Amino acid sequence: MNKKIKRSRMVDRGMTVVFYAIALLFFLLLIGFAGKVIIGGLMGATPEMFAFERKGSIGNQLFNTIYLVFVALVFSVPIGVFAGIYLAMYAKQGFLTKFLRICIETLSSLPSIVVGLFGYLVFLVFMGLGKSLLAGALSVSILTLPLITTTTEDAIRGLPPGYYQASMGMGATTWQSIFHVLLPASIPRIMTGVILAAGRGFGEAAVLLYTTGSGSTLRWGNWDFSSPTCPFNLLRPAETLSIQIWNLQTNGQDRALANLASAVLLILVLLFSIGANLWGNHIAKKTSGDRD
Amino acid sequence: MKRRTLAILLTAAMTMGAALTGCGDSAGDTSAESSSSDNTDTESSTEDSSSDTATEDLSGTITAAGSSALKPLADDAADAFAELYPDVAITIDAGGSGEGLKQVSEGTVDIGNSDVEASEKLDEAQAAELVDHQVCVITMAPIVNPDVKEGGVENLTKDQLISIFTGETKNWSEVGGPDEDIVLVTRPTSSGTRATFQKYALDGAEEASNASMETDDSGVLLQNVKDTKGAIGYVALSYLVGETGVETVSIDGVEPTLENTYNGTYPVWTYEHMYTKGEANEVTQAYLDYIMSDEYGEQMEELGYGVSSKMTVTEH
Amino acid sequence: MFRREYGWRGIATLCGMFVIILTIVIGAFLIYKGSDTFLKFGHTLWEFLGSAEWNPADNADGGGAVGALIFIVGSLSTCALALLIAAPFSLGSAIFITEISKKYGERFYRPVVEIFAGIPSVVYGWVGLTVLVPFIKTVFHRQVGHSILAAGIVLAVMIFPTITSVSADAIAAVPNECRNAAYGMGSTRWQTIYRVVIPAAGSGIISGIILGLARAFGEALAVAMVIGQTTALPTSIFSTTKTLTTEIASQMGNAMEGGEMKSALWTMALLLFLISLLFISLIHHFSNKKEGGEKA
Numbered sequence: 053m054n055k056k057i058k059r060s061r062m063v064d065r066g067m068t069v070v071f072y073a074i075a076l077l078f079f080l081l082l083i084g085f086a087g088k089v090i091i092g093g094l095m096g097a098t099p100e101m102f103a104f105e106r107k108g109s110i111g112n113q114l115f116n117t118i119y120l121v122f123v124a125l126v127f128s129v130p131i132g133v134f135a136g137i138y139l140a141m142y143a144k145q146g147f148l149t150k151f152l153r154i155c156i157e158t159l160s161s162l163p164s165i166v167v168g169l170f171g172y173l174v175f176l177v178f179m180g181l182g183k184s185l186l187a188g189a190l191s192v193s194i195l196t197l198p199l200i201t202t203t204t205e206d207a208i209r210g211l212p213p214g215y216y217q218a219s220m221g222m223g224a225t226t227w228q229s230i231f232h233v234l235l236p237a238s239i240p241r242i243m244t245g246v247i248l249a250a251g252r253g254f255g256e257a258a259v260l261l262y263t264t265g266s267g268s269t270l271r272w273g274n275w276d277f278s279s280p281t282c283p284f285n286l287l288r289p290a291e292t293l294s295i296q297i298w299n300l301q302t303n304g305q306d307r308a309l310a311n312l313a314s315a316v317l318l319i320l321v322l323l324f325s326i327g328a329n330l331w332g333n334h335i336a337k338k339t340s341g342d343r344d
Numbered sequence: 345m346k347r348r349t350l351a352i353l354l355t356a357a358m359t360m361g362a363a364l365t366g367c368g369d370s371a372g373d374t375s376a377e378s379s380s381s382d383n384t385d386t387e388s389s390t391e392d393s394s395s396d397t398a399t400e401d402l403s404g405t406i407t408a409a410g411s412s413a414l415k416p417l418a419d420d421a422a423d424a425f426a427e428l429y430p431d432v433a434i435t436i437d438a439g440g441s442g443e444g445l446k447q448v449s450e451g452t453v454d455i456g457n458s459d460v461e462a463s464e465k466l467d468e469a470q471a472a473e474l475v476d477h478q479v480c481v482i483t484m485a486p487i488v489n490p491d492v493k494e495g496g497v498e499n500l501t502k503d504q505l506i507s508i509f510t511g512e513t514k515n516w517s518e519v520g521g522p523d524e525d526i527v528l529v530t531r532p533t534s535s536g537t538r539a540t541f542q543k544y545a546l547d548g549a550e551e552a553s554n555a556s557m558e559t560d561d562s563g564v565l566l567q568n569v570k571d572t573k574g575a576i577g578y579v580a581l582s583y584l585v586g587e588t589g590v591e592t593v594s595i596d597g598v599e600p601t602l603e604n605t606y607n608g609t610y611p612v613w614t615y616e617h618m619y620t621k622g623e624a625n626e627v628t629q630a631y632l633d634y635i636m637s638d639e640y641g642e643q644m645e646e647l648g649y650g651v652s653s654k655m656t657v658t659e660h
Numbered sequence: 661m662f663r664r665e666y667g668w669r670g671i672a673t674l675c676g677m678f679v680i681i682l683t684i685v686i687g688a689f690l691i692y693k694g695s696d697t698f699l700k701f702g703h704t705l706w707e708f709l710g711s712a713e714w715n716p717a718d719n720a721d722g723g724g725a726v727g728a729l730i731f732i733v734g735s736l737s738t739c740a741l742a743l744l745i746a747a748p749f750s751l752g753s754a755i756f757i758t759e760i761s762k763k764y765g766e767r768f769y770r771p772v773v774e775i776f777a778g779i780p781s782v783v784y785g786w787v788g789l790t791v792l793v794p795f796i797k798t799v800f801h802r803q804v805g806h807s808i809l810a811a812g813i814v815l816a817v818m819i820f821p822t823i824t825s826v827s828a829d830a831i832a833a834v835p836n837e838c839r840n841a842a843y844g845m846g847s848t849r850w851q852t853i854y855r856v857v858i859p860a861a862g863s864g865i866i867s868g869i870i871l872g873l874a875r876a877f878g879e880a881l882a883v884a885m886v887i888g889q890t891t892a893l894p895t896s897i898f899s900t901t902k903t904l905t906t907e908i909a910s911q912m913g914n915a916m917e918g919g920e921m922k923s924a925l926w927t928m929a930l931l932l933f934l935i936s937l938l939f940i941s942l943i944h945h946f947s948n949k950k951e952g953g954e955k956a
Contacts, residue, residue, distance in 0.1 A: 060848050060850075060851060061848060063848070063850055064848035064849055064850040064851070067849075067850040067853075068760060068849065068850070070752070071752055071755055071756045071760045072756070072760065072761075074748075074749055074752035074753055074756065075752070075753055075756040075757075075760075075761075075765075075769060077749075078749055078753055078773070078820065079769060079772065081817070082772055082773065082775075082776055083772070085776075085787065085817075086775075088787065088791070089783060089787065106423060106426055107423045130675075131675045131678060131679075132675075134671055134672045134674075134675035134676075135672070135675040135676045135678070135679050137672045138672035138673055138675060138676035139676060141672070142669055142672055142673060142676075143676065148680075150944075151680065152676055152679060152680050153944075154937070154940055154941070154944070155679055155680045155682075155683035155684075156679055156683075157940045157943070158683055158687075158933070158936055158937055158940055159679070159682065159683055159686075161871070161874040161875070161878060161936040161939065161940070162686070162878065162933070162936065163877075163878035163879075163880065163905055163908075163929070163932055164878070165880055165905070165908060165909055165912070165929075166686070166690065166929050166932070166933070167686075169912070169929075170686050170689055172452075173689065176450075176452045177450055177452060182407065182452060183407050183409075183435060183437070183452065183453065194682065197679065197682075198679075201679065225662070225665045226665065226669070227664065227665045227668040227669065228665075230668075231668070248774075248777075248778075251777070251778030252777075252778060254778065254780075255778055255779060255780035255781070256780070257780055257781075257782055257881065258880065258881065258909070261437065261438075261439060262439070262443075265407055265409070265435040265437050266435050266436060266437050269426055269432075269433040269434060271430065281430075281431060281433050288405065288433060289405070289407060289433070289435035291435075294780045294782065297780065297782050297783065298782050298881075299415075299438065301563055301564075301782065301786055302412060302438065302560070302561035302562075302563045302564065314780075314782075314783045314786070317779075317780060317783070318779060318783070321775060321778040321779060322775055324778075325771060325774060325775040325778065326771065326775075329771045333767075438913075439913045440912070440913025440914035440915075441913075441914055442913060442914040442915050442916055442917065442922075443912070443913040443914070445917075446917045449917075464719075464916070465718075465914075465915075465916040465917070465919075466916070466917065467720060467918065524803075525803055527803060527804055532889075532910040532911050532914065533718070533911070533921075534718050534911045534914035534915045534916075534921060535914055536914065553715075553890070553891040553892075554890065554891050554892035555890065555892070556890060557804070557806060557888040557889060557890055557900055558889040558890065558891075558902075558910065559889070560884050560885075560889075560906075560909065560910040564789070564885060567789060567790075568806070568888075571793065571794060571797075571805070572797075572803065572804055572805075573803060574803060
């Protein structure tokens with residue numbers, strides 16, 4: 053008996069070591085990966101590469117990346133949040149709801165090249181947008197939509213049932229309860245989903261290859277919204293960082309610039325994820341006070 | 345707390361509204377503008393539109409897509425062109441010759457870049473609508489890993505080349521090189537570079553697909569040949585400018601250079617095409633004229649592309 | 661007041677329906693494009709799925725062979741290998757996060773892991789090509805480092821974050837009462853994890869693995885760079901071969917519009933779509949089983 057307990061303890065200790073080892077191994081692998089990309093990218097960089105020029109720099113691409121993801125979220129966040137509300141609050145158990153869930157998951161696992169070709173057909177050929185930031189943003193919003201919908205649904209469902217019941221008990225209608233009670237309470241978690249969606253948008257290349265094009269001609273201070281060189285014009289072509297990496301690497305042209313673009317993209321994703329985590333922790337602390 | 349979240353929602357709604365109206369406005373404007381490039385600017389209109397004075401005021405967008413072999417040149421020309429005409433925004437995308445031709449034919453881009461004639465990738469009616477501009481000549485060279493050349497392979501006859509690429513010759517020692525297995529590094533079957541190489545270097549012989557590593561683009565192909573001992577592949581000369589990790593091989597004693605292409609002794613070359621749907625609009629035409637101008641020709645040769653007008657032979 | 665109530669409800673319903681319509685439209689688009697192989701060029705489904713002869717004609721006349729078996733086998737073998745590598749490590753990491761060291765795990769390790777879900781695949785591919793491929797070449801004394809093994813490792817690193825975070829969620833959702841009961845009966849931590857926590861979180865872990873698999877199946881650019889695309893059935897994990905996505909990505913841009921090759925590529929895209937659907941049905945199957953079990 054005593055022997056058996058001893059053995060169990062040994063195994064337990066051994067497995068703990070194994071788990072620490074696995075965690076450490078992958079932690080080091082990931083850090084090494086990030087380190088190689090970031091340090092390798094920044095080492096080869098020259099100051100000119102940070103400029104906002106048409107050629108040989110990443111400034112315009114960085115702006116395009118952020119702007120495109122922002123526009124994509126403008127479309128996907130409202131639709132995604134409302135669809136999430138529908139799933140969490142209104143949808144009845146049944147075939148349609150089940151089907152909707154399958155649709156959402158199918159959307160989220162579509163190969164991005166398929167979404168790119170679909171976006172090309174719908175936004176460029178049918179709607180005639182031309183290669184533009186808007187067409188790319190709309191295509192990216194197709195990709196981010198499922199993520200936002202599911203996080204919204206999870207967020208609302210994750211709230212204690214007391215929230216809804218109390219609100220209804222005070223005579224609020226369903227919508228009033230959602231809008232004034234449930235939605236505000238679940239905003240932190242929805243935000244995390246939005247930021248993860250943004251992360252996916254930042255790295256997307258295959259979708260944008262067919263829809264946004266590789267334009268990087270911007271003239272800062274040009275506020276004529278119809279001009280193709282105005283930075284905020286939605287109907288101009290816009291090269292994002294990931295397309296720039298793709299273009300440079302496939303042609304083997306300016307490898308140092310491609311490496312820098314990879315490093316900057318990685319830093320951008322890092323900043324966003326860290327931001328999402330800090331924000332999440334902050335909110336969790338704040339709300340945990342209310343609950344007890 | 346509640347007020348703050350409300351504020352967040354409100355700002356979100358407002359930015360969305362703003363973005364939507366903004367998009368509506370600009371949609372109207374640019375569609376008007378892209379339909380014809382002589383827009384709003386009344387001062388610069390019709391009066392003095394002789395080509396050299398009006399050029400200063402050119403404005404508009406040029407979008408091009410297609411061949412990845414042509415992209416470096418199109419990019420470089422676009423950079424130089426954009427310095428002359430800062431109001432013109434040019435976008436050059438890769439994506440492949442088929443995609444370029446399809447997109448120009450559907451009217452989603454202004455220029456379709458292609459390694460092959462339009463009739464090979466489009467049906468007759470579509471191809472007939474397109475206008476061909478043969479902007480340059482591109483020369484394909486067989487390249488090998490440096491240790492193959494060190495081992496004594498500097499020249500291959502056409503028969504040897506065919507035998508290597510069809511997978512019959514499997515070791516370099518059979519053609520006077522080191523005792524190393526031959527590793528074929530090629531391009532996908534639909535690639536224009538592959539079609540050209542097959543047609544003029546292999547006399548149409550089918551490459552051994554089941555024994556070769558295909559690479560999606562010439563940049564990665566170069567990397568693979570560089571890293572793999574005994575590797576042989578082919579790229580356009582433009583990829584070899586300033587490239588030291590690989591060596592070229594002569595075919596039948598003729599080195600793959602632009603001079604040998606011009607005088608007709610080196611056979612593996614093709615015209616690169618920029619197609620427009622119907623006649624090009626003013627801005628696009630100016631860009632095409634610029635690429636084919638003599639002043640840009642020198643720069644073109646520095647990038648490793650051949651100038652069409654220097655060809656002494658027009659057929660293979 | 662009630663009009664507004666119904667208005668908002670309508671909008672929410674509309675957005676839900678929009679997602680359904682969008683998926684149906686994309687599915688219809690793929691079916692429309694992919695059916696040409698069978699309807700216009702007269703190939704049989706059996707030929708497409710069961711033959712390894714791939715030589716479609718790049719023109720509208722047809723007459724080539726459209727056997728996609730090589731790509732299907734290539735996709736299956738790389739994904740299986742990726743899963744084999746990633747699943748144990750992911751599971752270990754998920755347990756580390758939730759059971760072993762919750763403080764460091766949730767605060768530190770998990771965010772780091774999740775960041776890697778957002779790295780563009782081009783970057784993964786490039787690092788794979790410049791670091792992993794030469795490494796395989798020297799370690800295993802191969803002339804060529806490109807292989808199913810290289811693709812499997814790259815994919816494993818790419819799907820590691822997905823499996824880890826979904827599994828960690830599933831494990832964290834196991835009620836603490838279960839753990840306390842096990843500890844109360846004198847179990848060690850490992851016994852608790854192995855006998856109680858993992859079985860309880862089983863369906864969630866399987867969902868994570870299937871999600872990872874779906875991502876691996878759809879990945880194109882990174883795999884294309886390291887698999888050394890050769891149109892031949894693989895014979896070992898050092899073989900070079902092709903997958904469904906790499907073939908689509910490398911040929912789609914060059915193929916002739918309306919030609920046999922393009923149709924065959926679209927059919928492969930449709931196949932990918934159907935495989936995604938299959939994976940998702942599997943996830944639902946497993947999660948339904950869990951719900952059923954709880955009720956019983």
